[in-house]
Amino acid sequence: MNPLDLPCAWGAPPVRGRVRVSPEDFVVREWLGFAADGDGDHWLLTVRKRGANTHWVAKQLGKLAQIHPRDVGFAGLKDRDAVTEQAFTIPVRSAMTGDWAGVSGDGFEVVAAERHRRKLKRGALRGNDFEIVVRDLAGDRAALDGRCKLIAAQGVPNYFGPQRFGNDGANLTRARQWFSGERELHDRFERGFALSAARSAIFNAVAAERVRNGTWNQLQAGDVANLDGSNSVFKVDALDEVLRDRCDRMDIHPTGPLWGRGELVSQGEVASLERRVADAEGSLASGLATTDLDQERRSLRMRLAEFAWALEGPDLRLRFRLSRGVFATAVLHEILEDAFSQVHPESDE
Structure with missing residues (x-):
């Protein structure tokens, strides 16, 4: 499966336009917290x-x-x-x-x-603030406002963006060749990129399946829930009104797997879906299971903070804050046609 052939949660994007016409059209400010x-x-x-x-x-x-x-x-x-x-x-x-x-x-x-007092370590940040300008906007501008309001209220699927997979999917290709025995990866950075791409491909495939069946933003019995804005997760053995209400308020989110060794934490039909999707990815799941990476979880839903949008003549300006580890291009994917195809291959968001 193409890890970027991903369904939109809220229907076809209402507009098209050009992203990153100049670097100043894509501004990112780190939020350490x-x-x-x-x-x-x-x-x-x-x-x-x-x-x-x-x-x-x-x-x-x-x-x-x-x-x-x-x-x-x-x-x-x-x-x-x-x-x-x-x-x-x-x-x-x-x-x-x-x-x-x-x-x-x-x-x-x-x-x-x-x-x-301390050296900064990877991951030692709360998130990032984005200001993005889409140039030469065309399409249904009336529908754009409704789409942005929906995203502000209910979020978007937390897909990994094209940056994770490398130029023309090279990181994922290396992972497949490595796991199938076609090549060796001796460079630790190359191995790291390949492992991240493999995990991201399986996650995207699971997230896409949950978007298709309408459960990407709804807890299911057997799910593993994530507390918004944290790495904290807990099993959902049975649903009740309290959990449903917390999910509706985006206080908690359903999660998908970051594949690795060990058993899935999810259970029941949720785990069955995840295994079925992972098996369809061929050598990726079996290869990851032999590494020193343990099974982990990632939220299936991304909540935007401080989301604002404005039409400025022929252009659209977007502002929002995202938690660490999530991709602004996943937001654009719900708004803009061909958003993923406009990502620079050397971006490292």
Whole structure:
């Protein structure tokens, strides 16, 4: 199955248009959810970048500080084909002894620097704020307002976007070849990308099936529920009105599997659906079961915070906040025709 051949939850997108005509049309601001400590052995840098990916900026900061890139901390990957603001940490012991604020390089600038006690670790953020401009909008503008209101009230499927699968699906192709014995993957980054792509493909397939049967936003007996905005999950052995009401209010969400070793946590018909879909993905599920990745869960539904939209002449401007690990392109998929096809292959959202 094509991991991006995914049904929309709210019907065919009402409009079409062009995304990322310039990097300034896709602005991402990292939301850490905490402030700098004000003292400590690290600099917490706020870096604005344009046309540069996160790993490349980390390497450039490492060169300036004369430290190994692994000593540069950051919480998450951000798009290359965008204007983004995100945090990095640099040890104070580095060769850079002056104020980092104003330091710049090709495609990036340090806009703020404060002392901090800890190196930033991957995942140490709450989410991201997005401001996206869709150019040359065409289609049913009247239906657009209704679609956006629906999304604001009830969310969208939490699909993984094209960035996860690489240019022309190369990450997923490597995973299939690796698991089938056609090739070896010795580079740890290449292996990591392949594993993430394999898990994402199975998740997308399960999410798509739940969209088709109308249960992506409804708890079922045997589901595993996720507490909104957290990694906390719990089994749903039986449904009651309290759980249904919490799901309707988007306080909790049904989840799908991030495949790995061990047994599924879901039960009953939910688990049967997940196994059936995973089996249809061929070597991906069996290959993941032999790795050191345990079975995990991911919410099937994405809730948008602070969602706003406005027509500006021929263009559409969207603003929203998403929790970490979710994809803005999944929001565009419900609004815009061919949204996935417009993602830059080197984006790393």
